[in-house]
Amino acid sequence: MAKPAANGPLKLMIVDDSNIIRRRIERSQQIARLEVVGSASNGRAAVEMFRRTQPDVVTMDLTMPEMDGVECVQELVAINSEVLILVVSALADKATAVDAIAKGANGFLCKPFTDRQLNDALEELLSEA
């Protein structure tokens, strides 16, 4: 996986079956270090886009058609174990979060979220980079 240029933006991919959520994340992410390189509406499309765009950071919904988020997390981590994945889901129970983290996600943000919560979650994720 290509590393971002020094001080250059990190590449962000958004995965969510909701168009309004994808667009909202695109609009609200105001972290200068992130550049949106693509968005996908299901896990299968996300894996294909991941190979093509090689993002550094991914926001991942869990409940999606064709391939769900947890399975997609596993696939992405198998391709690049250094990718940072923030799960963004309405599935607010602890077991779901633990499962996603165990499969390779790095953070969990519950829907619905404010712009501030999203940015804080991404900042926290990037602090691990």
Added chain:
Amino acid sequence: MLKESEIRTFIEGTTNYFEATAQQCASVGSPYLVTDGNPGAYEYTGVIGISGARKGVVYFTAPRGMLTVLLMRMQETDTSDENIRDLVGEVANTISGNARRDFGKNFVISVPVVISHDERQLTTPHARSFVIPINWRTHSAKLVVCLE
């Protein structure tokens, strides 16, 4: 018999959505009981099916006007039918997520289904439903809880 705490979980799932995405709280009207099997619906409805410890449906139904303004509050300029359906599905998705968190595995909750422009597609499995009015700005929606 439905517990008040169970109904509160569904209400909080709904009002949290408005608070987080629009930064404007929704208020809850006086709940009422409908016993004729026809709690009614607006143009757009997000339905979740529930089985396990309770059986039935919970749905959030709202008029286009409310959902359009809510989208605009989210800085979304595309207020097409597709995005309105997407939005009402997301509200139902949030209600579903809250219920999973609070009720655990005793409740099996389906992925939301969106129904629009055709109330006839919407059926409740029992005659009795609790209807909770959800008021936001000048608009009114309903949360309908129809559980055994």
